[in-house]
Amino acid sequence: MLKISNFELMAIFYMMVLLVIVIISAIIAFKNWSKRERKYDVFMIENNELTVLSGIPVRYRLSDIEMVVFSKTVSRGNYGGSMRILKKGGLLGRIFLFDASAYHKKFVFSSTCEEIDFITEDLMKQLREHGIKCIKK
Numbered sequence: 001m002l003k004i005s006n007f008e009l010m011a012i013f014y015m016m017v018l019l020v021i022v023i024i025s026a027i028i029a030f031k032n033w034s035k036r037e038r039k040y041d042v043f044m045i046e047n048n049e050l051t052v053l054s055g056i057p058v059r060y061r062l063s064d065i066e067m068v069v070f071s072k073t074v075s076r077g078n079y080g081g082s083m084r085i086l087k088k089g090g091l092l093g094r095i096f097l098f099d100a101s102a103y104h105k106k107f108v109f110s111s112t113c114e115e116i117d118f119i120t121e122d123l124m125k126q127l128r129e130h131g132i133k134c135i136k137k
Contacts, residue, residue: 040104040105040107042096042098042102045062045130048062050065050085052085054096054098058093062130064087065085065087065088065132066088068084068124068132069083069086069134069136070134072117074113078110078111079116080098080099082098083098083123098119099116102123103115
């Protein structure tokens with residue numbers, strides 16, 4: 001019969017604990033990586049709701065939205081985009097700002113006019129796919 005010393009038993013125990021820690025770390029890293037892509041999104045549409053992801057997320061039912069108005073701003077040579085949701089009944093939502101981070105999916109220090117135009121067109125396309133009217137000022 002095999003005889004295992006206390007030292008060997010402790011070594012096996014520590015290796016099992018280490019293996020569990022590595023597996024849990026891998027699972028957490030994978031979940032965070034999948035969220036990282038959405039980190040720079042301007043909005044998401046799920047369950048018949050538009051959720052604007054700026055600071056504290058704001059939700060709108062798709063059926064309550066009359067149209068979304070996009071515009072461009074410039075300050076010191078740096079461009080930014082803005083999005084305003086007009087609800088049915090003439091109620092105006094607040095203005096949501098975005099920059100080229102939504103295009104590059106990573107933090108950027110400055111945005112060009114072309115990048116803002118490109119991301120605006122992409123956002124408008126996503127909203128139109130869900131039947132939301134969009135205009136660009």
